[in-house]
Amino acid sequence: MLLKAATSPATTSSSTWAGSLASAAVADFISVMGGASAAATVFGSGHQFTFDHTNGIAMPGVVADANIAGFVGEAAPIPVKGLSFDGPRLERRKFATIVPFTREIFEHSTPNIEAIVRTVLTESLGLATDAALFSDSAGSAIRPPGLLLGIAPLTPSTATNPQDAMVADITVLVSAVAPIGEAVLVAATDQAVALRLRQHRETYTVLPSAALAAGTVIAIAPNGLASAIDAVPRFELASEATLVMDDAAGPISTVGTPNVVAAPARSLFQSDTIALRVILQVSWGLRSPLAISFLTGASW
Secondary structure, eight states, rough: OOOBBOOOBBOOOOTTGGGGGTTTOOOOOOOOOGGGHHHHHHHSSSHHHOOTOSSSEOOOOOOGGGGSSSOOTTTTOOOOOOOOOOOOOOOOEEEEEEEEEHHHHHHHHHSOHHHHHHHHHHHHHHHHHHHHHHHHHOSSSSOOOTTTTTTBBBBBOSSHHHHHHHHHHHHHHHHHHHHOOEEEEOOOHHHHHHHHHOSSSSSEEEOOOOTSTOOOOOOOGGGGGEEOOOOOOOOESSOOEEEEEEESSSSSSSSSOEEEEEEEEEEETTEOOOOOOEEEEEEESSSSSEEEESSOOOOO
């Protein structure tokens, strides 16, 4: 079930939003959830690009074949081979949100509300990217497809000994992506901790993700993943815009009979309110469906 509700800007009197920041320093309440995001590391391990001034990036697929290259004798003619470049196209997609607050809370909060909101939004973008990346959601005009779309889950081990079950599960996951390259493991928090504690040596990179359901473990061959992402999120402050103060975004007005005006609306200039907007452009795609495998219901 999806819920929507009108939103209000942070004020010096809203005790549950940000009013406590206006009078005295408070303990840092920023969530540490940002540390449980795996997407940035996974992107950095694969083929990573930036959009710059392009609208999209075409990436060749992975079609490795041992027959493409062979030994050739001295002065003998070298064979000419054709390669397939049927791979993903990285189209511009973006995460975006706006958080408003009054000028009083902006100028007199301790710690500064802008810095706090920037940090929380950055960490939230990490979690949102994980949730979208490690999903089976279909792509659309506004989002890239989840990496698990069309990928059948592997069957978890039924071994009663947790160590045996873990070894069996990791073996089938890594073996599935081995034709593409070395694996990176992404796991729900409990499974990531178990992997790090029970490995006798750090054979594979293990990344926790708070966006994964308990018992979920994913193996990715980074060589089979292409991504394009902004180096940093783009933050912008505004004080003269008009906003629809609703967490379900909609146009300010819609032409019709009669015309429809969205509510509640707020003039930032008239109410001396400031809004912080963040935008992060990102896209991704698999160069081969063999580059990822996953299972759910891990018992260790």
